[in-house]
């Protein structure tokens with residue numbers, strides 16, 4: 517398929533190969549999800565390739581229509597096209613790659629990586645030549661080298677390759693131990709101005725993401741971790757703050773730390789905060805955290821170092837459901853973490869799930885009551901999404917899970933979630949619970965204590981009853 521492409525190695529360190537890296541995420545106009553971040557993973561791969569002299573075009577489709585993306589990739593005339601994909605992007609990934617193949621790029625090598633292809637490569641091999649499993653920096657560099665030298669890929673670890681009717685796996689690639697050895701993601705290839713404009717228009721500030729660690733040692737029942745595994749690796753303090761400074765110099769107002777849990781290693785976190793304070797880096801930041809890693813001292817240091825908001829995956833307001841989810845936290849810990857962060861002056865957000873397999877009316881109502889009673893600044897609910905490779909998926913896969921073409925729901929409804937399997941609850945009932953929780957949450961905020969006692973409490977009782985009566 518790609519043997520007629522011509523490549524050459526200019527010298528030992530430079531390869532005359534053109535690689536287009538594509539993030540096939542087309543944001544529809546009716547999509548009201550709020551977070552938008554550039555594709556960090558592709559930024560890391562681009563940086564690794566550029567170090568070897570490879571010419572790279574990064575096509576982030578977040579602010580584009582498909583036609584524009586196709587034209588841009590074609591104009592660049594790449595010899596290799598590398599796609600990112602995940603759970604919610606399979607359909608657009610396959611569609612765009614298929615279109616490109618049919619529009620004069622059929623001589624190219626088509627590679628795909630990211631969370632979903634890493635877990636379920638076969639589903640991509642009808643359209644792609646190669647799936648890269650796991651961390652991509654070294655894998656992609658070796659793949660490009662082999663292509664440039666006309667060598668086959670059998671010695672490149674971390675690949676799943678289609679060879680005629682056979683699928684060949686080249687063996688797993690070890691994790692990158694020294695994260696400091698990686699070049700920073702190529703922020704000059706991100707559309708910084710479009711992201712800044714988006715955030716300014718919607719929120720009045722600009723933000724972008726960076727990641728300081730890879731891997732998470734927990735095993736929550738619903739969580740998919742096919743890329744970075746269970747061993748947490750962390751960048752050094754200096755290396756992290758260097759990148760924070762780089763982002764500040766680009767004119768962003770905030771950093772969003774994309775780590776699975778930015779606060780996991782307490783001493784390291786306090787050192788990072790200390791270094792930000794010492795260097796007087798003038799930028800705000802936000803992060804994800806676990807409630808069992810937050811206390812008054814941590815929260816105060818975070819605040820001092822510019823943290824303005826912290827987000828917890830609390831998931832349930834019922835301890836038995838939390839243990840079913842293998843969260844290894846309790847509602848008491850959740851409460852004290854939220855109060856500690858609030859007391860330090862941080863804004864606090866939390867994520868909850870309703871309708872988990874094994875839940876009852878009572879546990880869902882516990883969650884609604886618990887979540888809406890916390891002093892949060894941001895409250896998010898979702899239905900359980902069984903991502904392939906998770907214990908949750910294994911449990912419900914025979915109940916009609918249809919994830920093959922799963923995309924973020926694209927409709928104008930207020931609560932845009934979709935129930936993917938036959939659960940003991942109907943989708944409508946769970947959406948009712950979410951609406952009820954939001955109404956109670958905002959009711960508490962805007963009615964005041966007395967007002968909520970007069971209006972909110974009867975509303976709670978009435979809607980508790982209505983919820984119980986629904987299927």
Ligand code: B12
Nearest residue numbers: 553556557598599600602603604629630631648651652740
């Ligand atoms: C930040 C984030 C988001 C951001 C946006 C992400 C973005 N623009 O990239 C927001 C908040 C919008 C988001 C939303 C969602 N997310 Co999200 N997100 C993340 C998070 C926390 C960090 C992503 C990141 O920056 N990673 C760091 C980079 C360095 O890693 P990477 O992107 O994986 O790239 C590496 C490899 O994958 C590989 N690679 C990647 N691309 C390519 C391409 C080639 C050619 C090669 C060779 C290699 C390769 O090499 C890279 C470098 O090592 C991850 C968790 C995680 N730890 O990664 C979840 C994660 C990716 N999200 C996930 C999910 C489920 C979602 C949602 C569906 C949630 C929901 N229910 O709505 C939505 C979907 C939105 C969408 N885009 O369609 C899942 C994906 C699971 C899966 N198996 O597909 C993850 C893994 C979280 C989890 N543990 O469950 N997310």
Ligand code: SF4
Nearest residue numbers: 732734735736739776
């Ligand atoms: S949900 Fe968070 S803490 Fe749990 S396994 Fe996933 S990344 Fe780790």
